[in-house]
Amino acid sequence: MKKIDILIIGAGLSGLSAAFKLQGKKEYLLIEKENKAGGLAASFKKNGFTFDFSGHLLHLHDKKSKSLILRLLKKNYSLIKRNSQIYSHGVFSPYPFQFNLFNLPPKARKECISGFIKAYEKRLKNKSKSKTILNFKNWSLSVFGEGINKHFMLPYNSKLWQYSLEKLNSQWCAPFVPVPKMEDIIEGVYSRQKENIGYNPAFYYPKIGGIQTLSDAFLKHLKNVNFNAELIGINPQNKTATIKNIGKIKYKRLINTIGLKHFIEKINDAPLKIKKLNKTLKYTTVYVLNIGTKKINSDKHWTYFPEKGFKFYRAGISSNFSKHIMPKNTSSMYIEVSTYGKPINIEKTEKEIVKGLIKCGILKSPKDIIEKMWLKIECAYVIYDKERTKALPEIFAYLKKHHIHSIGRYGGWKYSFMEENITEGIETAQQIISYKR
Ligand SMILES: Cc1cc2nc3c(=O)[nH]c(=O)nc-3n(C[C@H](O)[C@H](O)[C@H](O)COP(=O)(O)OP(=O)(O)OC[C@H]3O[C@@H](n4cnc5c(N)ncnc54)[C@H](O)[C@@H]3O)c2cc1C
Secondary structure, eight states, X not given: OEEEEEEEEOOBHHHHHHHHHHTTTSOEEEEOSSSSSBGGGOEEEETTEEEESSOOOBOOOOHHHHHHHHHHTTTXXXXXXXXXXXXXXXXXXXXXXXXXXTTSOHHHHHHHHHHHHHHHHHHHHTTTSOOOOOBHHHHHHHHHHHHHIIIIIHHHHHHHHOSOXXXXXXXXXXXXXXXXXXXXXXXXXXXXXXXXXXXXXXXXXXXSSOTHHHHHHHHTTOSOEESSOOEEEEETTXXXXXXXXTXXXXXXXXXXXXXXXXXXXXXXXXXXXXXXXHHTOOEEEEEEEEEEEXXXXXXXXXXXXXXXXXXXXXXXXXXXXXTTSSOTTEEEEEEEEEESSSOOOHHHHHHHHHHHHHHTTSOSOGGGEEEEEEEEEEEEEEOOSHHHHHHHHHHHHHHHHTTEEEOHHHHTTSOOOHHHHHHHHHHHXXXXXXXXX
């Protein structure tokens, strides 16, 4: 049986960055079930178009990881100022919705502002009261009030999560949902707000090659990666893993980056309690329709669609991230549709998407579509509910006892982004390097 110090499962950005840090310092093997690196940060080429799994943009906040990522990309990147919007009530409003109410019809604007004032007063009164974690719906109502919830927060999040907003908790949203002050709301009722609001006011994106470029840049530094090597089963008691095309491997430590739920399912002798807790973990699936089109006359990056009349929750113009990811005089787009627990009807959904894009004026005619590629993200958003809160500490304690580090957006079963995954991969590897045995 082959023996290895550290076995890393999954060559997405979490696994790649862990291997990058271990390279030359510890013996490792990185295995990936696909035939290329990247995971969700992969790109796919078709007739001159480069498609990602929807928009995959680099939001770089941490000095260290920013410097590493930009060094790896060499000079192949642009820094781009976000230009995104919301389509509702037949008009486009700049993102974030809650800061830019000025474009809405007067009735909707009034509901948003009066609701916000009422919620604001209520919050001031209740400031000293207990700080229990609210469900998403109540949190959102308490922060933004009735109107903003009616016109954006609730319909948009229902469409994205496809799960009860009363069962979803609000722990995931702190970095991702910007909360306005009273003066911001009032300013935004009259005119466009300053643009650097939220966690992603600007982003980096490779000039050439799509987001795949970053994973490939990590890969160049790695010596021990096996593709088409799927983890089939794992036995934490005797520290062995069974891998397709490789066989059995004995390891000392394991770094897992595949979805926690799916990883636990591969442990045959996991305690019943862990198996039961694992069954309660839930996720939302996203289907991404990428299209290549005749030139689209818009400089926008992406648009949120909260209203029920539109099947999709977000649509982006990826050709506005880089002019090198499509043939000349064309544009490319990604459109995201979410579902919980059941597949979508691709043909019907595609028709609804095209109808929606034409209705809001982004696309002129179905005939403008010259290329398409559907990509499915089985586990896209992990659901933050009370079952997750209960299950995670016990599952992670069990894995820790067996020298398994489960990290990344899905290994860690959380809402995180690429930069965070890279930082976590590196920090986990650093921690392992520092262990004596
Ligand atoms: C719709 C959407 C949009 C997003 N947009 C952004 C964005 O704009 N900016 C941003 O920073 N982040 C974005 N993210 C988040 C980003 O995709 C993730 O944070 C990141 O790619 C996760 O990397 P990872 O390595 O942790 O996981 P993954 O990329 O999922 O990597 C896991 C790897 O494990 C492999 N694998 C699975 N099963 C097995 C097995 N049995 N054996 C071996 N290998 C296996 C997979 O093939 C994959 O390569 C977005 C996510 C979604 C869902």
